[in-house]
Amino acid sequence: MTRRTLTLKSKRFREERQEVWKEMEFMLQRIEARSVRGLTDEEIIKLPRLYRSTLSSLSVARATSLDQSVVSYLESLSTRAYYVIYGSQKRLRDRISGFFTRDWPLAIQSAWKDVAASTVIFALGMLVGFVLVSSNADWYYSFVAESLAGDRNPSASEETLRESIYGYQSGDGALGAFAASLFSHNSGVAILAFALGFAFALPTVILMLMNGLMLGAFVAIHTEKDLGFEIGGWLSIHGTTEIFAIILAGAGGILIGRAVAFPGDLSRMESMRSKAEQAAIILGGVVVMLFIAGLLEGFGRQLIQDDWVRYGIGGSMLIFWLLYFFLPREAFQP
Amino acid sequence: MSAAVGQLSPTQIKQGRRHLVTPEGVDLQIELADVGSRIGAFAIDLLIIAVTLIVAAFILGSMSLYNDEVASIIITLIAFVLRSFYFTLFELGRRAATPGKMLLKIRVAARGKARLSAASVFARNALREIGFFLPIGFLFGIGIGGVDGWMSLLASIWAGIFLFFPLFNKDRLRVGDLVAGTWVVRSPRPMLAADLVVTDKPENEAVFAKFAFTPAQIDAYGIKELHVLEDVLRAQDREVLTDVASRIRTKIGWVWEEGESDSAFLRAYYAALRGRLESKMLMGVRRADKFDRR
Numbered sequence: 092m093t094r095r096t097l098t099l100k101s102k103r104f105r106e107e108r109q110e111v112w113k114e115m116e117f118m119l120q121r122i123e124a125r126s127v128r129g130l131t132d133e134e135i136i137k138l139p140r141l142y143r144s145t146l147s148s149l150s151v152a153r154a155t156s157l158d159q160s161v162v163s164y165l166e167s168l169s170t171r172a173y174y175v176i177y178g179s180q181k182r183l184r185d186r187i188s189g190f191f192t193r194d195w196p197l198a199i200q201s202a203w204k205d206v207a208a209s210t211v212i213f214a215l216g217m218l219v220g221f222v223l224v225s226s227n228a229d230w231y232y233s234f235v236a237e238s239l240a241g242d243r244n245p246s247a248s249e250e251t252l253r254e255s256i257y258g259y260q261s262g263d264g265a266l267g268a269f270a271a272s273l274f275s276h277n278s279g280v281a282i283l284a285f286a287l288g289f290a291f292a293l294p295t296v297i298l299m300l301m302n303g304l305m306l307g308a309f310v311a312i313h314t315e316k317d318l319g320f321e322i323g324g325w326l327s328i329h330g331t332t333e334i335f336a337i338i339l340a341g342a343g344g345i346l347i348g349r350a351v352a353f354p355g356d357l358s359r360m361e362s363m364r365s366k367a368e369q370a371a372i373i374l375g376g377v378v379v380m381l382f383i384a385g386l387l388e389g390f391g392r393q394l395i396q397d398d399w400v401r402y403g404i405g406g407s408m409l410i411f412w413l414l415y416f417f418l419p420r421e422a423f424q425p
Numbered sequence: 426m427s428a429a430v431g432q433l434s435p436t437q438i439k440q441g442r443r444h445l446v447t448p449e450g451v452d453l454q455i456e457l458a459d460v461g462s463r464i465g466a467f468a469i470d471l472l473i474i475a476v477t478l479i480v481a482a483f484i485l486g487s488m489s490l491y492n493d494e495v496a497s498i499i500i501t502l503i504a505f506v507l508r509s510f511y512f513t514l515f516e517l518g519r520r521a522a523t524p525g526k527m528l529l530k531i532r533v534a535a536r537g538k539a540r541l542s543a544a545s546v547f548a549r550n551a552l553r554e555i556g557f558f559l560p561i562g563f564l565f566g567i568g569i570g571g572v573d574g575w576m577s578l579l580a581s582i583w584a585g586i587f588l589f590f591p592l593f594n595k596d597r598l599r600v601g602d603l604v605a606g607t608w609v610v611r612s613p614r615p616m617l618a619a620d621l622v623v624t625d626k627p628e629n630e631a632v633f634a635k636f637a638f639t640p641a642q643i644d645a646y647g648i649k650e651l652h653v654l655e656d657v658l659r660a661q662d663r664e665v666l667t668d669v670a671s672r673i674r675t676k677i678g679w680v681w682e683e684g685e686s687d688s689a690f691l692r693a694y695y696a697a698l699r700g701r702l703e704s705k706m707l708m709g710v711r712r713a714d715k716f717d718r719r
């Protein structure tokens with residue numbers, strides 16, 4: 092009886108194999124800490140062999156051993172090794188650059204219809220807002236929330252408006268506060284435009300229209316006071332990036348909304364899922380654009396007072412984005 | 426935990442076990458992270474972000490910038506960077522986990538395949554904005570000035586659906602996971618504990634030799650009980666040891682002798698039972714528990 096206990100097969104199995112497991116574990120620790128590049132050639136050759144041997148140990152252990160600690164240890168070791176061996180071997184910076192050189196622009200390129208639709212809707216809103224407020228300034232209050240406009244309304248003097256365009260406020264900080272609120276307002280709008288796309292894109296369309304109206308109205312009260320050129324510079328230095336970002340987020344929302352509304356041969360859910368990743372990639376990039384816009388707004392506009400330089404920066408950002416997104420590029424070949 | 430080979434049972438599926446077959450044909454049977462540890466991991470990450478912001482605010486404060494506004498804009502930007510890129514950058518890393526996830530031993534993985542693409546990570550975290558930061562924003566009434574009340578309400582309801590989504594699907598997916606084709610799995614790193622049947626030392630051998638169980642006595646239990654006994658022996662809680670030992674003695678009719686320690690008795694019985702059940706396994710019989718008469 093006792094002799095049999097002493098020669099437990101699962102115990103002998105473990106004793107024979109555990110050196111391999113330890114070696115695998117040690118190598119995994121090093122790979123997870125740094126990268127496969129940290130291994131010597133010899134170790135890299137050894138890695139798949141260790142992996143297969145660990146996997147086979149797992150199969151054997153499941154079939155023959157009742158030692159829970161061995162089985163769960165091997166399960167976790169094999170899973171970790173699996174993700175290392177078959178997972179992405181690329182470095183973090185290569186993966187990030189892959190997103191920006193390939194995934195993101197391609198996602199936007201192939202959604203060009205939605206980008207166009209979103210742009211047209213926004214521009215339409217802007218035009219209507221501008222025309223209405225120019226003809227009757229009272230419209231301004233129905234388009235622009237008071238909390239956003241502050242003292243910049245149709246009754247404001249030219250002085251006030253001019254000051255808010257060029258002012259480098261230190262005391263009351265009107266511009267700084269306005270910039271900060273615009274910053275969070277617009278990123279909120281961008282995300283909302285995307286999020287509401289699921290409801291057949293209707294809320295997204297409304298939101299884009301509303302924001303267009305607001306911007307048009309805002310420009311209108313400045314042209315009234317002959318500050319059209321100046322407000323253009325003030326808006327475009329960051330606005331070309333920021334408004335583009337909002338338009339892209341809207342495009343993502345419309346993309347999803349279209350997929351839900353017109354699923355074709357798929358079920359609505361499948362159709363939504365087939366477009367959702369593309370749309371989410373667009374949104375992921377939009378966040379980056381909003382950040383750049385925030386930088387331009389927070390620093391660029393504070394430091395640069397010259398209208399032409401403001402236009403120059405805004406224009407070149409726009410050209411940069413357009414080239415970046417729509418220059419033909421090769422799809423990723425795995 | 427009973428690592429049955431082959432199909433997972435419905436209860437195991439319910440507990441979050443999933444098949445993951447490697448190209449070599451081995452089913453790894455991964456385990457999904459439970460909602461609790463995901464919330465915990467997220468809370469830790471938020472805490473890290475908050476502490477970073479507070480530290481940054483202190484540093485900026487002590488630098489006495491010429492302009493408070495510039496300082497506040499810098500803080501806003503740092504907050505934006507952290508909120509937008511903290512999760513993405515860490516999940517793109519080799520461990521596919523944020524510090525909070527690492528602490529709670531969970532990670533992000535692609536559903537059904539090994540390669541977690543950068544696009545997936547960006548996508549699942551872009552939707553975190555909608556699934557979390559947006560509803561929180563609505564809750565505290567910040568962020569979205571100038572959007573109509575009804576639009577906010579609509580968005581709040583919508584965001585609420587996002588927030589509670591993981592509770593209502595079997596794979597515990599966030600909307601971001603659903604969209605990006607990912608899920609969050611447990612990635613425990615257990616140490617290889619010592620085998621309880623170590624008999625190399627002569628004194629151990631002598632201890633084991635003292636206990637000669639009859640086949641009938643050994644056959645009293647199955648695999649389930651063996652695993653419980655293993656847990657008890659590894660935990661080494663004296664009271665539990667005594668309790669379990671006396672129960673087993675009663676069940677198998679073992680007479681306690683002077684000087685016999687509970688721990689030694691249990692170890693010996695564990696070794697005998699495991700040997701018995703494992704040799705049955707070699708013949709293709711897995712005796713699930715004590716009610717399984719095989």
